[in-house]
Each structure stands twice: as C-alpha cells, then as structure tokens.
Amino acid sequence: MVGFGNSKNSDSDTYKNGSLSDAVINLDQGDPTAFQEYWMKIKDRCTVVIRGWDLMSYFSDTTNVCWFLEPELAKAIKALHGAIGNAATEERYIVVGTGSSQLCQAALFALSSVSEVKPVSVVAAVPYYSTYVEEASYVQSKLYEWEGDARTFHKKGPYIEMVTSPNNPDGTIREPVVNGTEGGKVIHDLAYYWPHYTPITRRHDHDLMLFTFSKISGHAGSRIGWALVKDVEVAKKMVQYLTISSIGVSKESQTRATTILNELTKTCRTKSESFFEYGHEKMKSRWERLREVVESGDTFTLPNYPQAFCNFFGKTISTSPAFAWLGCKEERDLASLLKEKKVLTRGGDKCGCDKKYVRVSMLCRDDDFDVFLHRLATIKDLKCIEP
Amino acid sequence: MVGFGNSKNSDSDTYKNGSLSDAVINLDQGDPTAFQEYWMKIKDRCTVVIRGWDLMSYFSDTTNVCWFLEPELAKAIKALHGAIGNAATEERYIVVGTGSSQLCQAALFALSSVSEVKPVSVVAAVPYYSTYVEEASYVQSKLYEWEGDARTFHKKGPYIEMVTSPNNPDGTIREPVVNGTEGGKVIHDLAYYWPHYTPITRRHDHDLMLFTFSKISGHAGSRIGWALVKDVEVAKKMVQYLTISSIGVSKESQTRATTILNELTKTCRTKSESFFEYGHEKMKSRWERLREVVESGDTFTLPNYPQAFCNFFGKTISTSPAFAWLGCKEERDLASLLKEKKVLTRGGDKCGCDKKYVRVSMLCRDDDFDVFLHRLATIKDLKCIEP
Incomplete structure (x- = not known):
C-alpha cells in the first residue's frame, strides 16, 4: 500500500514535546490542511447544523439517475463550475462519490x-498518480488490468487512459497520449484544475471528468467527489458501482x-473574500519560497511552468501546483535521503518514474512547510548524506 | 442490480396528489424511516454543529490501525455494545466503513x-441477503467467488461463510452451516442483533463481526458501519481496502x-426515553398488526419465532424482525402479485429461494405501513389476481 496509513506521523504529532527539531514532517500524503486558516477566518459563515x-x-x-445525490449539492456543483469556468456541466449527469x-x-x-473484450487495459503517462496503480489492481478484477505507462502502451484492444491535468505529481497540463485505436476511453481527472493551482485557460467538456472537494477547499475529511458524465449508460453503471x-x-x-x-461561489468575485484569491496567493508564496531554497544551491531541481492567461482571474498568472515534483541532480534515492532528514515524501518510483524524484505535498500546515524548507536548505551537498 | 435505484418511487412520491389509493409503496429496500418520529420527539438533543x-x-x-476512525466514535461504539451486551469489544480492532x-x-x-488458494468461495445459507451476491460478484475479483447456498456447498478449498443473525431476510437466529474443513472463515453480520428486533440472548464474540448504524437508529443516510475484528492482520487488510x-x-x-x-447509550436504561424501548414497541405493534391481517385469511404465511429471555430488557420478549418473510400458500410469484397491488417487495428468488416468498421491509413510515396492510387485507384469494 502506498501513501496512507503506513506512517505513524500526523500534524498533531509533529510538534510533540514542543520541539520542531526532531519531528518527522509528513509530506507524503496530500492532506490539504494548508487552507484551514481561511475557514477559521470566515468564522461561522460555513457552520452547518x-x-x-x-x-x-x-x-x-x-427521479435522478444518481438517486443518492442531494439535489442541493448538484446545484452547488453546477454553480461553482459556472462561476469558475473550468468545466461544462450542461447535458451531463453528476455522480457523487465518497471522494474521487x-x-x-x-x-x-x-x-x-x-x-x-476484457480485461480492459488501464494506463497513465509517467509520472502518474501512484494511487491509480492500487485502484486498478487491488481487487484483482477480471474487468480491467493496470498496464502502466501510457506512452509505451501499444497493446491492441480496448484501454482506459487516465489523464490527470494538472498532473499529479508534476503539475503539468496534459492531453491523452495513447494513439487511440477504437475502444479507447479517457477518464479526465481534473482534481487540481482550479485557479489557486493553475491558470484556467479553457472550459473542459470531456465525456468523463472527475473532481474532488478535498483539493478545492481543503475538506479532505468529508470524502466528497463528483463525476461529470456525458453518457447516461456510463453514469448508470457508475451509480450501480457506488450502490x-x-x-x-x-x-x-x-x-x-x-x-x-x-x-466559494458567492465570494469568488470579491477579492478580499474570495477563497481562490486567498488560495492562489498562499500557493504562489509557498512556491516562491521553495524555488528560492532550491535555486540557492545546486542540488535539487523543480519543473518550470509557463505563465498563462487565467480566464477566471482575468490576468496572466503563474502555476503553483498542489505537489512539488522535486528532483536531485545526482542519481540518488531522494525519498530515502529526505527521510533521513525526517521529511516523508512519495518516491518517484511509485509514480512509474525515477527514484531521483519525489512528490512533496505543498498543502501542509504553515509550520510544517517552514520546517520542510529549513531542512531542505541544510542539504547543500547530497554527498554529505550516507547512501 | 437488485434493490436500490431501480425504482422511481420514494416515500416522498408515495402520496403525490394527496391520495394513497394509487401510490406505489416501496417495501423492497429496507429504508429505516420508521424511527424518524423518535428523533423528532427528542428535539435538539442530537443536533450536531x-x-x-x-x-x-x-x-x-x-496511531490507530484504522487511522481514519474518529477516537470518539470508537468510544461510543464500545460504550453502546457494553450497555446492550450484544457483542464483545475487548481485544478487538474497530474498523469503520461507509456502511457495512x-x-x-x-x-x-x-x-x-x-x-x-484463490479464488476463495463465498457462501451463505438460503434465504440469504441478496446484496451479498452482488458484493461478491460485481468487480469479478480473482480473489473470491460467489458460490451460493452454504447448505449445499461441498467444494474443497478455502471458503468464507456469511452468517447473518438475525437473518436478513427471514429473521431467524443462525450459526455457520458449512462443515468447516480447514481454511473456512466466517463473517458474522450482526446488523439486526439489537433489542428492538430480537431478544439479546448472548454476547457475541466472533472473530469478525459487522454492525451498521442505519439499522440501529435508522440513520441510513449517514453510511456508517463498523467491524469488530480480532486478528490485527485482518484488520490491517480491511483498512488497506478502505484506504x-x-x-x-x-x-x-x-x-x-x-x-x-x-x-442511545445514555438513555437506554430509562424506560420513557430509551430508543430501544420505543423501537421494540413499534416493531412489536407492527408485527402484531401484520400477523392479524395474515391470519385473517388463508393466503399468506409468516415465520413463527420462539420467544426468548432478553438479557437487555431483563424479560422474555418476542422477535420482531426488520423484514417480514412473507410467503403465499400457492406456488405463485408473490413479488409480481404484490406489484400488481402496487406494493414493491424483494422476490425470494433474489435470496436464493422460491418466488412464493418475498422480503417486505417493516421499517417504512407509518403511512406506508398502513397502506401496505390495507392492500394485503384486500387479497383474500390469489386466484382473483391475474398471473
């Protein structure tokens, strides 16, 4: 099992004994606690009774295909997509899930x-979200089979390509890469296609798009996600699965x-109140600080993202992904090296890639982020760390 | 797909146009709305903010094997089982799920x-909970395979027996029936082992026991269930699945x-306030009324349950299951016959049994239950209904 539940650390444990110096910082999972301060700041405005x-x-x-979807949630989802302009909701079925x-x-x-024809091959271009491997494999279904990197996939027969854009782990904007013969289907995972992470350059209108509440507002504990689905038969089958x-x-x-x-919808156009303004500033600031540390030495690498005009903000903005795809310039196992510095990250090998890369959550609490940067800055030379 | 989502009816639709005469009554699912009046009666005592x-x-x-289980919920689960005396929680791991x-x-x-050895055979004695068939089959896992009736199961090799007690659909008290060779495992589904449905005659202490919030208090919309698990390795694997x-x-x-x-725990010993006193009276009254209708004619059958001393109530009580296992004396398709009378039920064939039986939810709202009894009473002779 990758990721969850295999660590004995949490934010609440981080500062035990009142000291930061020895605490393990868990940046393996993308637990989006960074945004909690926003929700505290607006006080009781989102209290539910x-x-x-x-x-x-x-x-x-x-009367709805998705009979367990609360009608008010469906309306709220449509209103938010309408206000942000990131995805088409017209002529689509909304299917709600326990997270995406x-x-x-x-x-x-x-x-x-x-x-x-079964099993259907499931692929994603590297580096991919490591959890896809587990999701497509754990119950050993005869219906589908994980086949790894989409770029080297050349099997005949039906396939499903996972297209994550912006990509988890590396924040790049993606399109399908399999040279689709007939029978190819695409699942567009748009979990991070929100203006605090990336410029909104188009309104996506694919057949099957996934979104998750946790990565918008930071409410991961609620386990709410939704799919926007064009084909009613696909929506019905998804509802059957969830049932x-x-x-x-x-x-x-x-x-x-x-x-x-x-x-989020109500305040998104009021600069002083908008969660997306707040989130964008927060992410941008964290990325600037991270880049500063990385560029101060000659040890680590980070991807560069082009600036782009964001239709939502109405201006050109930078990209500030939810994860940093940190690399090291030497061929080393970076996750292990960082673990020695008591920073937990997800190794690039879990994402179908090289161990010289790691995925680092940029959504942790402020204190953890500070400690992470501090520890990163102390690594001036990988040779000083034992292999 | 059996059960959910294939009907266009709900309680809210039942009385459209203000008339009961034509409305379809849905007693197929066990939607436990019967108990809502109790929660309205106690007003704000269970309001959450x-x-x-x-x-x-x-x-x-x-620090918990089940890292997503709220510690306060774990305490509440242990306290309730302790107060009711229906299951042992000591030296067990609690695993919480999105329903059982x-x-x-x-x-x-x-x-x-x-x-x-895989696939492991999955069996349950007929009549069984129809949903087990779907749960064990839908993803076509190579790990396990649905093999039907536990009583006629004689394959060599590992198996899992689902033991539901009191049984869904027929309310009987059950024990494992497979003459277990090595490698046999049992999942005890104790969803209905609560004093409003059945006398609490013993404190269950099996290796793997399942419970569900929905069938205790009626809060099906919350999708909360829990497992009490003895073996830490099994608990870890369950947590991996849920992760x-x-x-x-x-x-x-x-x-x-x-x-x-x-x-529930706080008030369970106060007769005037106890949910279980209320629930037991409600279920008992419904069963008496149903038996009266059935016994007034010569068309239908119902199981008879022995009375037993209930350790919780401290007296001998009757059994009043959450479902009625209604039969007809002739060899007819009872679900189809009742459907003509606009009463939806679950056919016995879905439970591995004869079509002359149906499972009828006893947990519907009062008005629906009244209409159901009224319609049942009008069926004096099955011959009068077209096949």
Whole structure:
C-alpha cells in the first residue's frame, strides 16, 4: 500500500514535546490542511447544523439517475463550475462519490463493463498518480488490468487512459497520449484544475471528468467527489458501482459540501473574500519560497511552468501546483535521503518514474512547510548524506 | 442490480396528489424511516454543529490501525455494545466503513488476500441477503467467488461463510452451516442483533463481526458501519481496502454517529426515553398488526419465532424482525402479485429461494405501513389476481 496509513506521523504529532527539531514532517500524503486558516477566518459563515431527524433515508432524489445525490449539492456543483469556468456541466449527469477515488473505480467499472473484450487495459503517462496503480489492481478484477505507462502502451484492444491535468505529481497540463485505436476511453481527472493551482485557460467538456472537494477547499475529511458524465449508460453503471460499493454517499458530507461550495461561489468575485484569491496567493508564496531554497544551491531541481492567461482571474498568472515534483541532480534515492532528514515524501518510483524524484505535498500546515524548507536548505551537498 | 435505484418511487412520491389509493409503496429496500418520529420527539438533543474549519484532514488517529476512525466514535461504539451486551469489544480492532456493505467487501478482500488458494468461495445459507451476491460478484475479483447456498456447498478449498443473525431476510437466529474443513472463515453480520428486533440472548464474540448504524437508529443516510475484528492482520487488510476504496470514511457522518450512539447509550436504561424501548414497541405493534391481517385469511404465511429471555430488557420478549418473510400458500410469484397491488417487495428468488416468498421491509413510515396492510387485507384469494 502506498501513501496512507503506513506512517505513524500526523500534524498533531509533529510538534510533540514542543520541539520542531526532531519531528518527522509528513509530506507524503496530500492532506490539504494548508487552507484551514481561511475557514477559521470566515468564522461561522460555513457552520452547518444537522438535527437528529435530518438526512435519515438512503434516498436523495429517486427521479435522478444518481438517486443518492442531494439535489442541493448538484446545484452547488453546477454553480461553482459556472462561476469558475473550468468545466461544462450542461447535458451531463453528476455522480457523487465518497471522494474521487471511489469515483475513479466506479468509472473503471463502468467503462470496462460496457467493453466486449476484457480485461480492459488501464494506463497513465509517467509520472502518474501512484494511487491509480492500487485502484486498478487491488481487487484483482477480471474487468480491467493496470498496464502502466501510457506512452509505451501499444497493446491492441480496448484501454482506459487516465489523464490527470494538472498532473499529479508534476503539475503539468496534459492531453491523452495513447494513439487511440477504437475502444479507447479517457477518464479526465481534473482534481487540481482550479485557479489557486493553475491558470484556467479553457472550459473542459470531456465525456468523463472527475473532481474532488478535498483539493478545492481543503475538506479532505468529508470524502466528497463528483463525476461529470456525458453518457447516461456510463453514469448508470457508475451509480450501480457506488450502490453496491457503499449504498451511496454520506448525506452529512453532501450537506456540508453544499454549504462550502456555495460560499466559494458567492465570494469568488470579491477579492478580499474570495477563497481562490486567498488560495492562489498562499500557493504562489509557498512556491516562491521553495524555488528560492532550491535555486540557492545546486542540488535539487523543480519543473518550470509557463505563465498563462487565467480566464477566471482575468490576468496572466503563474502555476503553483498542489505537489512539488522535486528532483536531485545526482542519481540518488531522494525519498530515502529526505527521510533521513525526517521529511516523508512519495518516491518517484511509485509514480512509474525515477527514484531521483519525489512528490512533496505543498498543502501542509504553515509550520510544517517552514520546517520542510529549513531542512531542505541544510542539504547543500547530497554527498554529505550516507547512501 | 437488485434493490436500490431501480425504482422511481420514494416515500416522498408515495402520496403525490394527496391520495394513497394509487401510490406505489416501496417495501423492497429496507429504508429505516420508521424511527424518524423518535428523533423528532427528542428535539435538539442530537443536533450536531460542524464549523467550517472542523474535520478537514484525512486523518483521525495515526496511531490507530484504522487511522481514519474518529477516537470518539470508537468510544461510543464500545460504550453502546457494553450497555446492550450484544457483542464483545475487548481485544478487538474497530474498523469503520461507509456502511457495512463496504466493510463486508473489505472483509472478503482481507480474508481472501491471506488465503494461499484463490479464488476463495463465498457462501451463505438460503434465504440469504441478496446484496451479498452482488458484493461478491460485481468487480469479478480473482480473489473470491460467489458460490451460493452454504447448505449445499461441498467444494474443497478455502471458503468464507456469511452468517447473518438475525437473518436478513427471514429473521431467524443462525450459526455457520458449512462443515468447516480447514481454511473456512466466517463473517458474522450482526446488523439486526439489537433489542428492538430480537431478544439479546448472548454476547457475541466472533472473530469478525459487522454492525451498521442505519439499522440501529435508522440513520441510513449517514453510511456508517463498523467491524469488530480480532486478528490485527485482518484488520490491517480491511483498512488497506478502505484506504484504496475511498481513503477512509466521512468525518461528518462519524461525528454525527458519535452523538447519536452516545444518546442511545445514555438513555437506554430509562424506560420513557430509551430508543430501544420505543423501537421494540413499534416493531412489536407492527408485527402484531401484520400477523392479524395474515391470519385473517388463508393466503399468506409468516415465520413463527420462539420467544426468548432478553438479557437487555431483563424479560422474555418476542422477535420482531426488520423484514417480514412473507410467503403465499400457492406456488405463485408473490413479488409480481404484490406489484400488481402496487406494493414493491424483494422476490425470494433474489435470496436464493422460491418466488412464493418475498422480503417486505417493516421499517417504512407509518403511512406506508398502513397502506401496505390495507392492500394485503384486500387479497383474500390469489386466484382473483391475474398471473
């Protein structure tokens, strides 16, 4: 298992004994706690109150294909996409999931179920989100099979390409890379296609797009994601998956996500209040500080991103991804080296790539980020660290 | 797909146009809305307030095997089992899931992963919970395979027996039936082992027990279930499943379940306030009314349950299951016949049994239950209904 649950550290443990010096900093997972201060600052504006007799039924709207989707959440999702301009919601079915992980698996199930030839190959261009490997493999389904790097994939037969844009782990803007013969399907994972991470340059209108609440506002604990799906048969199959997997999705989380998404929409054009203004400034500042440390030495590398005109902000902005794809100039196991410095990151090998790269979460709390930069700055020469 | 999402009816649709006469009554799913009136009656005692900055992290307790389980929920679960006396929680790991459906699949994954021979056979004695078939089949896993009725199962090799007690759909008390050779594992689904449904005659202490919030208090919309697991390796594998499946479980739902379970525990010994006293009276009354209708004619059958001493209530009580296992005395397709009377039920064939039986939810709203009884009473002779 990659990522979650295999570490004994958390933010709350980081500062035990009141000291930062020895604490392990966990930047392996993308736990988006960076944004908590925004929600504290706006005080009670997003408080939700749920009474004992509310939300008791399995059902939300039995006339909807996605019968467990709260109608108010559907409206909030459409309103936010409309306000940001990042994705088309017209003539699409909204399918809600327990995070976008569950929806990704629902999509694999849906797209492979309708294929005549099975297993369907599942691919993604390296470096890819390491969790896709687990999602496509763990239950050993006969419906689909993980086949690795999309760029070297040349099998005949049906395939599903995961296109993550901006990409997790390296923040690049992506398009499908498989030279699609017939039977190729694409799942567009747009988890990070929001203006605090990347310029909004177009309104995506693909067949199957995934979004997640956690990476917008930082509410990872709510486990809410959604898919925008063009084909009703695919949407129905996804709903079938979610019905069997968990008989739908928490109503409490849907209610809270509704409140918070509506707040994002309501304030997004008011510069002093907008979460996206706040988030963009925060991410930009963190990236500037990280680049400064990296550029002060000759040990590490970071990708360069072109600036682009953001339709949402109405100006040219820089890219400030949720993860830093940090490399080292020598051929070394960077995750192990950083672990010696008590910084946990995700090794590039988990993303189908070289161990000289690591994925570093840029969404941790301020204090953790400070400690991370401090420790990084002390590594002036990799040779000083034992292999 | 059995059950959910294939009907255009819901409670809210039932009375459209203000008339009961033509409305379809959906008693196929076990949507536990019967208990809502209790929660309205106790007013604000279980209101939860969640602020915008609460519950943002993926993590709940990184020192716990189940790192996404809120510590307060774990305490509430232990306290309730202690107060009711229905299951042992000592020396067990608590694994929380998005309902017990997800946990059942996590358990199949865990128990089959540790098996040397795969696929592991999955069986349950007829009549069984129809959803087990889907849960064990839909992703076409190479790890496990649905093999149907446990009573006729004689394959060599590892197996998992689902033991549901009281049983869904027929309310009977059950033990494993496979003459276990080595490699046999049992999942005890104790969703209905609560005093409003059945006498609490013993404190279960099996290796792997499943419970669900929805069938205790009626809060199905929260999608909270838990497993009590003896073996740490099985618990870890279940957590691995839940991590990949959905990166844990809604924190909002866990918070609300904590509040409500604590209320159940706090009031369970106060006769005038106890949810279990209320629930037992409600279920008993419904069963008496149903038996009266059935016994007034010569068309239908119902199981008889022995009375037993309930350790929780401290007296001998009757059994009043969450589902009625209604049969007809002739060899007819009872679900189709009832559908003509606009009552949706789950056919016995879906439970591995005869079509002359149906599973009828006893947990619907009062008005629906009244209409159901009224329609049932009008069926004096099956011959009057067209085949």
